[in-house]
Amino acid sequence: MTAATLPRTPSFRLEGKTALVVGASSGIGQAAAVALAEAGAQVTLAARSADKLDGTVRQLADLGFSARSLMLDVQDVEATERIVASLDPFDILVNSAGLARHGPAVDTVPSDFDAVVGINLRGAYFLTRAVAKRLIASRRPGSLINISSQMAHVGGIDRAVYSATKHAVEGFTKSMAIEWGSHGIRVNTICPTFIRTPLAEQTFANPDRVRWIKEKIKLGRVGEVEDIMGPVTFLASDAAAMITGTALMVDGGWTAD
Numbered sequence: 601m602t603a604a605t606l607p608r609t610p611s612f613r614l615e616g617k618t619a620l621v622v623g624a625s626s627g628i629g630q631a632a633a634v635a636l637a638e639a640g641a642q643v644t645l646a647a648r649s650a651d652k653l654d655g656t657v658r659q660l661a662d663l664g665f666s667a668r669s670l671m672l673d674v675q676d677v678e679a680t681e682r683i684v685a686s687l688d689p690f691d692i693l694v695n696s697a698g699l700a701r702h703g704p705a706v707d708t709v710p711s712d713f714d715a716v717v718g719i720n721l722r723g724a725y726f727l728t729r730a731v732a733k734r735l736i737a738s739r740r741p742g743s744l745i746n747i748s749s750q751m752a753h754v755g756g757i758d759r760a761v762y763s764a765t766k767h768a769v770e771g772f773t774k775s776m777a778i779e780w781g782s783h784g785i786r787v788n789t790i791c792p793t794f795i796r797t798p799l800a801e802q803t804f805a806n807p808d809r810v811r812w813i814k815e816k817i818k819l820g821r822v823g824e825v826e827d828i829m830g831p832v833t834f835l836a837s838d839a840a841a842m843i844t845g846t847a848l849m850v851d852g853g854w855t856a857d
Contacts, residue, residue: 610838615640619692619836620684622672622727625652627797628747628828629696635829636836637665641692646672674723684730689738692836693731695724696747700799705760713761720765725772732776732785741784743836746773747828748789750851757812766791770847777845786844790831793851795823818853 619636623629624645637643637660645653645667653669660667674680674697684690699719701712728744735742751759752766770789777787794800794813803809804822813822831848834840849855 610841612833612837612839613640614692614833614837617641617691617836618688619643619694620646620670620690620731621694621696622646622674623695623697623747624656625649627696627799628792628795628825629694630656631825631829632694632696632747632832633667634660635833636692636694637663637667639833639837641836642666644668644670644687644690646670647697648673674727675718677722677726680723680727681730684727684734687734689734689740689742690731691735691740691742693728693742693744694747694832694836695727695745697723697727698747698799700759700762702758702762702802704758708761716761717765720762721768724769728772728776728787732780732783732787735785736780736783739783742786743840744776744785744787745832745835746787746789748773748791748847750791750793750849750854752789752791752847753849753855757809773847774845781844786835786840788835788840788843788845789847790828790835791847791849791851791855792828793817793823793854795825795828797825816854817851818856821852823850823852 619641621633624633625647633643633645647653650669650671657667657669699716701716724746746769748769749766751763752770755763773787773789831850
């Protein structure tokens with residue numbers, strides 16, 4: 601075999617690609633937006649309040665990256681579908697919008713259940729569908745990524761509702777991947793362990809929960825948002841061209857037991 605016939609690694613670069621990152625005002629969503637911009641994508645950062653995105657968009661622009669903000673509330677399915685339909689198709693979606701209202705299952709109230717399901721499941725489902733519809737209509741391939749959780753594969757104390765929504769995200773991701781594979785649209789999830797973000801502040805403030813977390817994570821530390829940036833870039837890129845309908849575990853070995 602000569603050097604000319606050696607295989608070459610597919611590109612991790614995203615020049616010429618457009619990306620929509622929802623839930624991008626902080627935490628994992630913000631990190632995902634930065635990672636995609638660094639890889640060369642034109643990134644639209646979306647959240648319920650566009651004002652919260654301005655600082656990130658400004659910093660990305662100062663670094664020479666292409667970024668803009670968009671007000672989008674995935675709980676409002678009709679508005680979300682209308683907005684996505686009015687825009688050019690996105691080659692990449694990262695849905696990081698999420699809500700957690702943890703507590704014992706016996707204490708769950710319907711309003712908390714509905715709120716968590718409304719964002720984590722209903723909102724995620726119809727957002728993913730809306731982006732896919734634009735790609736299919738335009739005959740374009742794409743990579744759609746839902747930020748799920750290790751709790752989509754295990755259970756956890758005080759997490760019955762949250763875990764239920766994330767298990768459901770895994771289910772619709774697999775089904776959508778099967779349906780849209782012939783269109784060149786890949787659909788996957790990333791399943792983080794506990795990551796230091798504003799969403800996890802309540803958990804990290806509880807010493808008993810912190811001990812439980814550190815006992816379960818085999819690498820001996822909790823996750824940081826930087827731990828998600830590489831996986832997002834990978835799944836969005838041509839380097840993951842044969843990956844669809846699967847979950848990328850970023851859990852420090854939690855689910856290896």
